[in-house]
Amino acid sequence: MTEQTFSPDRARSLRKFEDPDLTAKGETRAQVALAGLKTLWFNTGTLCNIACTHCYIESTPQNDRLVYLTTDEIRPYFEEIERDRLPVTEIAFTGGEPFMNPQMIDMAEVALARGFEVLILTNAMRPMMRPRVRDGLARLNAAYPGKMTLRISLDHFRRDLHDEERGDGTYDVTLAGMRWLRDAGIPMAVAGRTLWGDTDAESRAGYAALFKAERFDIDAADPGQTVLFPEMDEQADVPEITTACWGILGKRPEDVMCASSRMVVKRKGAAHPVVLSCTLLAYDTAFEMGRTLRDAARPVKLNHPHCAKFCVLGGASCSA
Structure with missing residues (x-):
């Protein structure tokens, strides 16, 4: 990566995360090249059946800033993957609550039929538990066994803390959805939060006890099956990532x-x-990269607090 030079006056005038190429201290900002597209995410729409206290994407029953995707709109991306022989193995769906999208089952089926692993992020509440959706999930799981995983948003293993984030009674509703998935034999993972100051070991021990009591086939020790996300506060003062940070932190851009x-x-x-x-x-x-995957193959400049706290310093990943 080539170092760039900038005038001292320009560096002094910058604020953190203001310039895509230069940090507020005048150092070259880190960027990440696309090493190989493995996971393609689709945001099915930002509408959600609940409003969490700390939602990464501000989803609520009223937020439709991202509208529902349709099956016809995602097909061209699968065709582009095939045409350009991109190394995509996983198709992941997020929201909002994906099962509020009326075409969620259809979109998952199109991805599965093309041979992809499918990951769906859900709160396992009423949108997922509608009879039509449950019938569709059971059908897809039977047709493509082991190829589809639902990652459940269970913010904490304790009822009171989960409900503090998502609303009174949500823990019990989510657990009911997870029990249905368990009995239907549909693979599950869990996404938790680290808002309450538990250590990683404490969190995983708590989830392990819950999974054992509920007979959920989820490994609490596996970061891919039990993902613990850090708190995301855009107002927090986080360091900018420079090209020198990779060596200092012992991390690699490709990770x-x-x-x-x-x-x-x-x-x-x-x-x-x-x-x-x-x-x-x-x-x-600023992080919009074009209409096609080919357009989006260029490097990403780490010019946002989330890049630092969530990805580089937190080491978290949304993928499996």
């Missing part, structure tokens, strides 16, 4: 999420979907 994933969204009022660099930056047009 950061945007080295192997992209996300497709459709903005309200837009004529067509676009590709973004990251699942967490859905509203920031």
